[in-house]
Amino acid sequence: KQEVTQIPAALSVPEGENLVLNCSFTDSAIYNLQWFRQDPGKGLTSLLLIQSSQREQTSGRLNASLDKSSGRSTLYIAASQPGDSATYLCAVRGGKLTFGQGTILTVHP
Amino acid sequence: DVKVTQSSRYLVKRTGEKVFLECVQDMDHENMFWYRQDPGLGLRLIYFSYDVKMKEKGDIPEGYSVSREKKERFSLILESASTNQTSMYLCASSGASGGSYEQYFGPGTRLTVT
Numbered sequence: 001k002q003e004v005t006q007i008p009a010a011l012s013v014p015e016g017e018n019l020v021l022n023c024s025f026t027d028s029a030i031y032n033l034q035w036f037r038q039d040p041g042k043g044l045t046s047l048l049l050i051q052s053s054q055r056e057q058t059s060g061r062l063n064a065s066l067d068k069s070s071g072r073s074t075l076y077i078a079a080s081q082p083g084d085s086a087t088y089l090c091a092v093r094g095g096k097l098t099f100g101q102g103t104i105l106t107v108h109p
Numbered sequence: 110d111v112k113v114t115q116s117s118r119y120l121v122k123r124t125g126e127k128v129f130l131e132c133v134q135d136m137d138h139e140n141m142f143w144y145r146q147d148p149g150l151g152l153r154l155i156y157f158s159y160d161v162k163m164k165e166k167g168d169i170p171e172g173y174s175v176s177r178e179k180k181e182r183f184s185l186i187l188e189s190a191s192t193n194q195t196s197m198y199l200c201a202s203s204g205a206s207g208g209s210y211e212q213y214f215g216p217g218t219r220l221t222v223t
Contacts, residue, residue, distance in 0.1 A: 032210070034212065044201075096154060099151050100151070101151050102151070
């Protein structure tokens with residue numbers, strides 16, 4: 001059974017810092033990995049999707065990497081802003097999508 | 110842009126009522142999903158559908174049923190609502206665009222059963 005773990009559970013940083021969120025998964029037989037953002041009381045917004053054959057994807061200040069063999073992914077956020085404050089979830093797709101518990105990010109001015 | 114809409118943002122129902130949650134997507138996606146999200150338990154898959162009139166149980170189907178009569182619409186039904194079904198319900202869809210099957214989520218329905 002696939003298990004997805006996200007570390008840290010919560011992170012608080014000052015504005016402008018570069019930061020890394022971590023995601024690990026137990027079964028490397030995946031089709032892809034997706035990073036989401038969730039604001040309080042809202043749905044999930046897809047940020048990046050990395051196919052199993054890819055090593056990384058970039059969108060603006062976000063960069064996600066995937067090392068399938070070691071079961072790890074990282075989401076790098078450059079020059080963080082208060083508007084980045086949210087919960088970040090990673091999810092891996094094997095037969096279905098399995099989610100981690102999320103990292104709660106707070107960026108303070 | 111993919112759009113997934115849900116019929117209600119907030120819903121309050123009484124124990125024993127039959128509850129319908131509706132989800133509509135506008136991207137001709139073949140796959141649709143219903144999740145519930147609870148603090149400390151994360152997102153859990155209730156049911157999914159990969160085609161019209163097709164449905165598959167997820168991890169926690171007990172107490173729920175679904176209906177997919179049209180490709181764009183996927184309904185979640187609580188036959189007799191109970192207080193332990195108080196939760197945030199999230200609908201999602203995905204399609205074979207570029208082979209990615211990226212999932213797109215709706216805004217969620219916060220259901221309270223009293």
